[in-house]
Amino acid sequence: MTAPLGVFDSGLGGLTVVHALTEALPSEPIVYLGDTARVPYGTRSAETVVRYARGCAGVLTARGVKALVIACNTVSAVAVEILRAELDLPVIGVVEPGARAAVAAAEAETARRGHPVKIGVLGTQGTINSGAYPRAVSQLSTRLEVVGQAAPLLVPLVEEGWIEGQVPELAVRRYLEPLLAQGAGVLVLGCTHYPLLAPIIARVAEELAGHPVPIVDSAHATATEVAQLIAAGRIAPGSVGPRLEVLVTDRPRSFAEVASLFLGERAPEVTQIDL
């Protein structure tokens, strides 16, 4: 039997990465862990996030996963190097692939607009404070500037299912105004919850900028990176067809209900574990 890919997140949001992985790699089995008993990570200290990330990685490596995908921007921002140093398997975060996609989008947009545009990052407090996106972009381009904006209300809005109407629109406007005022010409959705707000983010950004603003979703960039590692022989290919096992640390039933919103298909089987 082929070993699965291990994917973990603080909660539900990482299922956007699972969705992108199953589309890009339909024969890969996946074990997903959502740490719903301790969600959200984005407001916690780096030290605590690292401790929680080690716990999640331990559960998945004990299940024999062949690679670890960190589907959480906050964990990717503060713990990816630590987990790489401590674990003997490929560890893929969402920040580096997201930064790569953002650089490509910003270069295309700079050419289109005829003047340099900056990369704007929306993220949790933990992701923005870490400086992980500016750091990752600076390793790919010395010319591109990055501006960041913490958007702490967007995760609760998505978790509440409040993704349309005046309240999310006002919240998104408040977070986008300073980014666009600082010259952001492309936007990175630097948290796995935000793709569910992408329609509002695109509409408000276009209204504020006076033209469409390209939006980079790191879930797809991450799935592409995993596919490339498999193609390059650095991760063994799977062959059992799509199979998803879901573990959570709290509320398995409500997780299963909301999961279909993220996966665009029927609710998966969900098992509760202690962590």
Add this chain to the structure above:
Amino acid sequence: MTAPLGVFDSGLGGLTVVHALTEALPSEPIVYLGDTARVPYGTRSAETVVRYARGCAGVLTARGVKALVIACNTVSAVAVEILRAELDLPVIGVVEPGARAAVAAAEAETARRGHPVKIGVLGTQGTINSGAYPRAVSQLSTRLEVVGQAAPLLVPLVEEGWIEGQVPELAVRRYLEPLLAQGAGVLVLGCTHYPLLAPIIARVAEELAGHPVPIVDSAHATATEVAQLIAAGRIAPGSVGPRLEVLVTDRPRSFAEVASLFLGERAPEVTQIDL
């Protein structure tokens, strides 16, 4: 030396109870524990909340507190009986005092309006799901009806400091409309974060009802209950003057900064502990 009162909460919100306690009982020393590494509790399962509550209670009893005040509605709603059965000291939750104050307010309002009014409870998902307020009210009055509304966005709004303007007002309106439509004539702020939104809640409720709606804050009702237990000799009185020790499980510095907002005075000393 006098043993302190132990007070715990999932995070910051319980400081509204500490504030009420220091006003009602200025000579009582207090140890406060905020479980900021696992906040919020209000969205978690009852089983997980009980597990976390046992951990918090263990830290405080190990410090020799003379009584335990659960300054969190969610924990009070699902774990107060369990902690009472397991611990050998007085355990005071916020739900029973809040229900008592709500019954008194509803009876007064019923007399004033000349028709029966219901008690409306705003709370977290965990508190509303538990049915703790209807249960506590039914032990005090067989006539009064209770209607509840989960208001999950209010905690993130307060934690973000977004307590004025259009977004909190729209969120409050959305939660109050169904309560008032069902006949709520008094409102219980069934979460320790909500007192910071009390001005908006009062304004929106008055606008929807066409007259002022009495608002019950369980922090003060709880402080009064503790004072009565001390007066009745069931908790030994303290005599060292106000002294507050604060323990948190994550981010002690940002906790100290926001704490002054809740306490109305300068930031306390905050120590980080593991849990």
